[in-house]
Amino acid sequence: MSILPIIGKLILGFIILLLIMRLMGKRNLAQLNAGDVIYLLVFGGILEESLYDNKVKYGHVILTMIAWGLIIFLFEYLLYKSKIARFILKGNTDVLIKEGDVYTKVLKYNRLELDQIHSIARNHGIFDLSEIKNMYIESDGGFTIETYDYKYPLKEYDYNNYDLIKNKTINTINLRKINQNEVWLYQQLNKRGIKSIEDVFYADWSFDRGIHIIKYK
Structure with a gap:
């Protein structure tokens, strides 16, 4: 040939x-x-x-x-x-997080997990999930994040965050690091009307801003 x-x-x-x-x-x-x-x-x-x-x-x-x-x-x-x-x-834009709460079904539909949310946030220069107000996944697979208004841009070293609830599991080691226990953690959940960790997508603690809880929507 x-x-x-x-x-x-x-x-x-x-x-x-x-x-x-x-x-x-x-x-x-x-x-x-x-x-x-x-x-x-x-x-x-x-x-x-x-x-x-x-x-x-x-x-x-x-x-x-x-x-x-x-x-x-x-x-x-x-x-x-x-x-x-x-x-x-082509699909449509999906809302993943609205006013700080996670839409569970949308997250599962798009096959996203907590670690991926962390990674996407870091790619947008966000190192603390408490900064995220709204988060969207666009029809082309890209992500759009709207943050709460802060007086100054936050950096990775600004916060030393301790995971308290992740994958519906309590991190007792980190609770001891911040000198707290599970009783205190459940009290914090009850204050926000949360009866079970099954309703919590993610929670962490920072000495700079206290506890932050992301609920399932």
């Missing part, structure tokens, strides 16, 4: 794919959604199948990739015009 047809198809596929990517808009890799990934996978499959098959001519490659590009264009146009189609095919 001659190498020249393969190289020619590769160059042709690269040019067409680049043009269609430009038509999709100036989105970076972090902004690619599920539809974009499917577009690229099918493009790759079309090009791969055509490379080593001599029966597939240049015209076939061009027509197939243009046809797929047209399908993409019509699909994106449908999403642009129809709010219902956008909701069904």
Whole structure:
């Protein structure tokens, strides 16, 4: 098999794919959604199948990739015009935390856990969960965080936090570190109308601002 047809198809596929990517808009890799990934996978499959098959001519490659590009264009146009189609095919923004409380079902639906919330917060420069007022997961998988208003920006070293309740388990070691016990902890929960640690998503203590409790909503 001659190498020249393969190289020619590769160059042709690269040019067409680049043009269609430009038509999709100036989105970076972090902004690619599920539809974009499917577009690229099918493009790759079309090009791969055509490379080593001599029966597939240049015209076939061009027509197939243009046809797929047209399908993409019509699909994106449908999403642009129809709010219902956008909701069904791309999803919608979900509220994870509202006014400091966690929406349990939304968290589970998006397969998120406490450690991931901590990691996402740190990526946004937030090292204390008590700063988070509202938290959203966007339809493209990105996160938006609205914080409470503070007079000065907080840094990681500003607080030495002690986990008290995590994964519905009381951390007795940290309770001893802050010179408290489980009786005191349940008193703090009762003050906020919480009867069981099953209703607590997360709780910690800082000597700078006291106890902070995030409830399940």
